[in-house]
Amino acid sequence: MLQLRDGDNLSCRATLRLEEVFTLDDPTDTLRAVWKVKEQLRVVLRTGSLEDAAEARKVLEELVKAAARPETNRLYRTVCRWWKEIEVLIITGATTGKVEANNTAIKNIKRTARGYRNAANYKSVILLRSAVRTAA
Template sequence: MQVAAIDPSAAFRKALRMRLPRTAVSVDAFHLVKLGNDMLTEVRQRLTQQTHGRRGRSIDPVWASRRLLLRAGNTLSARARDRLTTMFATDGATGKLQAAWLVKEQLRTLPATGSLTDAVAAKDRLQVLVEKAAEPETNRLWCTICRW
């Protein structure tokens, strides 16, 4: 076995390293996307708390768009993309939520790369977006990605 794709668990990684020391370890695509979605949810919740001093409500555009934010950008209809753009422009005036969303979208491209060279280029673009976002949640996600 040359490569094993697992969820990001230190216990699984340790067991794999003990039994198959020469096997390369990678995070599977499902868990990679989940990490990005969890990061975006944390950013959205923190920004709502900072802005409104409370949890999100159905009257808040960001809360109403929470599921839309988690959808894959390439699967959005024109109407959904317009809703997202409007929400970023009105409620996310600081650009922090949009920056986190862009990080999530770039993270989704990593498992879709066809070669190691493409994966390195996608990871480099991810690093640029993480540095531009400069949020604690995006920085933590970047550390996790680098560790794995």
């Protein structure tokens, strides 16, 4: 679980535990290499300019080559394939997070409202719950 957390937000104790895991449980240093790739991808997506992103992408490429794992290679190919979209994210900061959250909320309403036979009532429940979420 430590490997999934943000490297920036690890406590001193968690950092020591992570180092212990890398040292004792990973004699080939594969886990450390893959973790560095994950952290560098976070750096790429967090950058504020295209120049910084390009520089971070180069570092990511070097870390992927050093890791030499099929998973990290596939991840890097995906980043390259989606690079134009990642640039848009970096420039605008726009994501589809709100739309995805609304879709999830509607699916949850649908799951709990199996008994609705009237489409107008179903639509009203969705709109009312959405209004309550935005008002709070």
